[in-house]
Amino acid sequence: MKHLAIAFTLFITLSANTCKNTATDMTSLMDKKWVVQSVTGKALDLPAGTETPWLKLAGDQLQGFGGCNTLMGQYKLDGTALGFSGVGSTKKYCEGIQPTETAITGMLGRVDSFKMDKGLLRLMGGGQELATLKAE
Known part of the structure; x- marks a missing residue:
């Protein structure tokens, strides 16, 4: 009986930590400018002087x-x-950037987790990494 009580206490403790980490992950995601590092495993190929693509989640809105x-x-x-x-x-049309923008918008439609x-x-879809972003 003593071992059962210890196992139950350990289970509750580990479960509580998992929930806390998820909540922390959710709040760390919000209201930050996330700069796109790669899409579908490929680094961005942008013309010189081009601002790097970014995303921001605010309220229930995607900005980017x-x-x-x-x-x-x-x-x-x-x-x-x-x-x-x-x-x-x-x-708007910008020479050399359309393929990157098309890849980003297409990728967003496949995201199901992070x-x-x-x-x-790391934006995920179907168990695969679709994009990597870094907070600025």
Whole structure:
């Protein structure tokens, strides 16, 4: 009986720590400018002098910059589940940046979760890493 009580106490303690980490991950995600480091495992290839694409989650809104155009949309966050909807952008044309913006907006439509790893935000989809971002 004593071993059962110890095992139960250990289980509760570990479960509580897991919940706390998820809550910490969620709050560390919000209201920060996340600079895109890579999409589908590839570093960004941007023309010289181009501002690096970034994303920000504020309230229930996605804000961002794709390298030329402003990005916008909605997101839903529940634990480590994360999904984007209604993603759109302004429609300016900038030479050499369209492939990067297309990759970013396409990737956002496939995101279903996230991981925090050593200060990096990893957007995941179907168990695969879709993008890596770093807080600025």
